[in-house]
Amino acid sequence: MNYRKLYNWRSFGLLSLAIIIIMLAAGCGKQAARTPGAMGVKAMQVIQRDTPVTYEFVGQIEAKNEVKISSRVSGNITSKLVTGGTAVQAGQPLFQIDRRQYEAAVLTARGNLAKAEAALSNARLESIRYRQLAAQQAVSQQMVDNVLATESQNVAQVDAYQAQLQQAENDLADTLIVSPIDGRIDMNDLSMGNFVQAGSTVFATVSSVDPVLVKFSMSENEYLRLAQLAQGASPSEWGLELKLVLSDGSTYPLTGHIEQVDRGLAQDTGTLTLKALFSNSQKLLVPGMFARVVAQGETRKGALLIPQRAVQELLGKTFVTVVGEGDKAESRPVKMGPRVGDLWLVEEGLTTADRVVVEGGAKVTPGTPLQVEMIGPDALQTPAKQ
Numbered sequence: 001m002n003y004r005k006l007y008n009w010r011s012f013g014l015l016s017l018a019i020i021i022i023m024l025a026a027g028c029g030k031q032a033a034r035t036p037g038a039m040g041v042k043a044m045q046v047i048q049r050d051t052p053v054t055y056e057f058v059g060q061i062e063a064k065n066e067v068k069i070s071s072r073v074s075g076n077i078t079s080k081l082v083t084g085g086t087a088v089q090a091g092q093p094l095f096q097i098d099r100r101q102y103e104a105a106v107l108t109a110r111g112n113l114a115k116a117e118a119a120l121s122n123a124r125l126e127s128i129r130y131r132q133l134a135a136q137q138a139v140s141q142q143m144v145d146n147v148l149a150t151e152s153q154n155v156a157q158v159d160a161y162q163a164q165l166q167q168a169e170n171d172l173a174d175t176l177i178v179s180p181i182d183g184r185i186d187m188n189d190l191s192m193g194n195f196v197q198a199g200s201t202v203f204a205t206v207s208s209v210d211p212v213l214v215k216f217s218m219s220e221n222e223y224l225r226l227a228q229l230a231q232g233a234s235p236s237e238w239g240l241e242l243k244l245v246l247s248d249g250s251t252y253p254l255t256g257h258i259e260q261v262d263r264g265l266a267q268d269t270g271t272l273t274l275k276a277l278f279s280n281s282q283k284l285l286v287p288g289m290f291a292r293v294v295a296q297g298e299t300r301k302g303a304l305l306i307p308q309r310a311v312q313e314l315l316g317k318t319f320v321t322v323v324g325e326g327d328k329a330e331s332r333p334v335k336m337g338p339r340v341g342d343l344w345l346v347e348e349g350l351t352t353a354d355r356v357v358v359e360g361g362a363k364v365t366p367g368t369p370l371q372v373e374m375i376g377p378d379a380l381q382t383p384a385k386q
Contacts, residue, residue, distance in 0.1 A: 059216030
C-alpha cells in the first residue's frame with residue numbers, strides 16, 4: 001500500500017513538472033514574438049525665419065614678415081646677446097662673430113691704401129716736373145707720356161685699395177648680427193661657439209608681431225557667391241569687415257580685411273587662397289594658431305534652419321532623421337547651406353512641416369517606432385545626449 005502511494009506521488013510530481021516546463025516554453029515564445037518598444041528621442045520643428053548668412057572659413061595665423069637671419073661673414077659665435085623667444089627691435093644686436101681676422105683685414109687694407117696713396121703723390125710730383133721739362137724741350141714726349149701713365153696706374157691702385165678697405169670695414173661691421181625688423185625671435189637659435197658659414201647658416205628666425213595675417217581658403221562656389229553679392233567687386237573690396245573667431249569660441253575684438261589673393265585656384269583642392277590682415281596690438285594672436293574667418297553674406301528670406309547636431313555626415317553626403325508617418329524614424333538626405341551659429345541652413349530636403357530628431361537619432365534605424373519629446377530652440381544651449 002505504501003509503495004502504491006509513493007508511486008502516485010511520483011507520477012503527480014512528474015506531471016506537474018511537465019506542465020511547468022510547457023508553460024515556461026509558451027511564455028518565452030510569446031515574449032520573443034513581441035514588438036520592440038518605442039525609442040525615446042527629442043525632436044524639433046524645422047525653423048523658418050529671415051536669416052543673415054555668414055560664411056566661415058578655417059584659417060591659420062601667420063606673421064606678416066618673417067626673416068631668417070644669416071651672416072654675410074663666416075666665423076665662430078663669440079657672444080649671444082638675446083634669449084630665444086623674446087621680443088626684439090629693428091637694429092638690436094643679436095649675435096657677435098669673432099672679429100679678430102676681420103680687424104686684421106682692415107689694418108692690412110689701410111696699410112695698402114696708405115702705400116698706394118704715397119706712390120700716387122710721388123707720381124703726381126713727377127708728372128709736374130716732367131711737364132715743366134717738356135715745356136723747355138729738355139725731355140722727350142715719350143718720357144712725359146710714361147710718367148703720366150704711371151700716375152694713372154697709381155690712381156687706379158688707390159681706388160682698388162680704397163674698395164678693399166671698404167669691403168674689410170663692411171665685413172668687420174657684419175660680425176655683429178642685428179635684427180632686421182621688429183618682432184619676436186624664435187627659440188631655435190644658435191649657441192656660443194657654433195661656426196657659421198656666410199650666406200648659408202641660419203642663426204634664428206624673427207617674425208613680426210603686429211599686424212598679423214590669417215591665411216584661409218574658400219571654394220569656387222563660395223567665391224562666386226560672395227563676388228555676386230558684391231556685384232563683381234574684387235575680394236579686397238568686399239572683404240573689409242571680416243571677423244575672427246578663436247579656437248576657444250571667443251570673437252576677436254578687432255575686424256580685419258583681405259590683404260592678399262592668390263592668382264588662381266589650387267589644382268589639387270580647387271580652392272582659392274586668401275590672406276586677411278588683422279591688427280595685433282595686444283599680442284594675443286600668435287603665428288600657428290587656428291581661427292575661423294567670418295565674412296558677412298546675404299540675408300535669406302524665409303530660410304529653413306535645423307540644429308547642426310541633428311545632421312549626420314557620411315562620405316560627403318548629409319542626412320537627418322525625421323519623425324515620419326506613425327511616429328516612425330525616417331532617414332532623409334538633405335542639402336545643407338551655410339552654418340548660422342548653432343544652426344545649419346537647409347537648401348533642399350526638408351519643409352516647415354518636418355520634425356527633425358535632435359537627440360537619440362544615432363541609436364535608431366529607419367522604421368523604428370519613436371516616442372517623441374518636442375523641444376524648442378532654447379533647448380539647444382544644453383549639450384546633446386547621444
